[in-house]
Amino acid sequence: MLHTVRTAIFPVAGLGTRFLPATKATPKELLPVLDTPLIQYAIDEARDAGIERMVFVSHPSKSAIERHVMDDAALRSQLKARGKVDIAAVLEENAFCHENDDVRFVMQSEPLGLGHAVLCAREHALTGAVAVILPDDLIIGQNCLAEMIEAYEQGNGGHMVASMRVPLDETSKYGILSVANEAGRMLHAKCMVEKPAPQDAPSCHAVVGRYVLDANVFERLQTQVPGAGGEIQLTDAIAKDASALGLAGFSFSGRRFDCGSKAGMLRATLHLASQDPECAAVLEEFSGIVQPRAAA
Numbered sequence: 001m002l003h004t005v006r007t008a009i010f011p012v013a014g015l016g017t018r019f020l021p022a023t024k025a026t027p028k029e030l031l032p033v034l035d036t037p038l039i040q041y042a043i044d045e046a047r048d049a050g051i052e053r054m055v056f057v058s059h060p061s062k063s064a065i066e067r068h069v070m071d072d073a074a075l076r077s078q079l080k081a082r083g084k085v086d087i088a089a090v091l092e093e094n095a096f097c098h099e100n101d102d103v104r105f106v107m108q109s110e111p112l113g114l115g116h117a118v119l120c121a122r123e124h125a126l127t128g129a130v131a132v133i134l135p136d137d138l139i140i141g142q143n144c145l146a147e148m149i150e151a152y153e154q155g156n157g158g159h160m161v162a163s164m165r166v167p168l169d170e171t172s173k174y175g176i177l178s179v180a181n182e183a184g185r186m187l188h189a190k191c192m193v194e195k196p197a198p199q200d201a202p203s204c205h206a207v208v209g210r211y212v213l214d215a216n217v218f219e220r221l222q223t224q225v226p227g228a229g230g231e232i233q234l235t236d237a238i239a240k241d242a243s244a245l246g247l248a249g250f251s252f253s254g255r256r257f258d259c260g261s262k263a264g265m266l267r268a269t270l271h272l273a274s275q276d277p278e279c280a281a282v283l284e285e286f287s288g289i290v291q292p293r294a295a296a
């Protein structure tokens with residue numbers, strides 16, 4: 001089947017202030033969960049979902065992202081010369097090269113918001129709906145983007161966002177859907193608001209960082225005025241077309257980790273470590289020492 005969703009946009013220009021000082025010289029997208037940088041999980045998800053073109057919206061100070069994403073033939077041959085054939089093969093499998101892969105880098109020099117980042121990718125988007133992946137939201141288990149694209153292609157187009165329930169006191173961290181009705185894994189939404197206070201939140205259905213968006217979103221972003229936090233919000237541009245094009249929340253099957261926070265990074269690391277025989281032994285070693293802190 002020919003995919004209608006051919007492009008994935010990765011907004012990776014953010015300064016990662018929540019992880020300073022770790023992110024002073026290292027982009028937050030390159031922080032590892034075990035031995036794999038966050039950006040690699042996002043790339044693998046997009047590749048396995050059948051995405052043809054990947055567009056990274058980066059920042060001039062974050063050239064290390066490009067170095068990670070693109071092939072480094074010199075490093076691979078050095079590794080091979082030292083007999084480290086396995087790791088050289090992993091690097092080759094992960095990396096892109098301009099001859100064989102459709103990958104673009106564009107710069108977002110000013111921190112004008114997620115909506116602005118997506119707009120920066122406009123000229124590089126192939127025809128049809130586009131996917132947006134926020135690498136901070138690590139989703140383990142079922143490939144979230146693949147599930148969404150499959151559902152999207154069975155529907156009538158419009159906008160689709162990954163969604164999950166969050167506690168009421170956390171609505172101000174997310175885009176929140178105003179839900180009209182639920183049908184299986186789909187929440188049909190009337191609207192979406194960015195980071196509402198709990199008393200203003202239309203529901204507890206939050207948006208997590210996977211989107212499949214009708215290309216009309218670029219048109220909307222072009223004229224989008226700054227919203228929450230003084231930034232050009234993707235949420236606001238999506239909301240504008242909610243009734244005309246349709247807006248659905250998709251309840252995905254994987255487990256999501258908020259790797260934009262220290263606790264989320266730790267949870268993701270422990271989760272993956274528990275599935276790795278070598279690391280599981282280390283967890284076992286610590287299990288008697290680390291006691292959950294009693295509630296205050």
Ligand code: G1P
Binds near residue numbers: 194208209234260
């Ligand atoms: C962004 C979006 C927000 C969404 C969240 C998911 O916010 O603006 O709507 O719910 O990602 O992680 P950020 O976390 O970048 O502030």
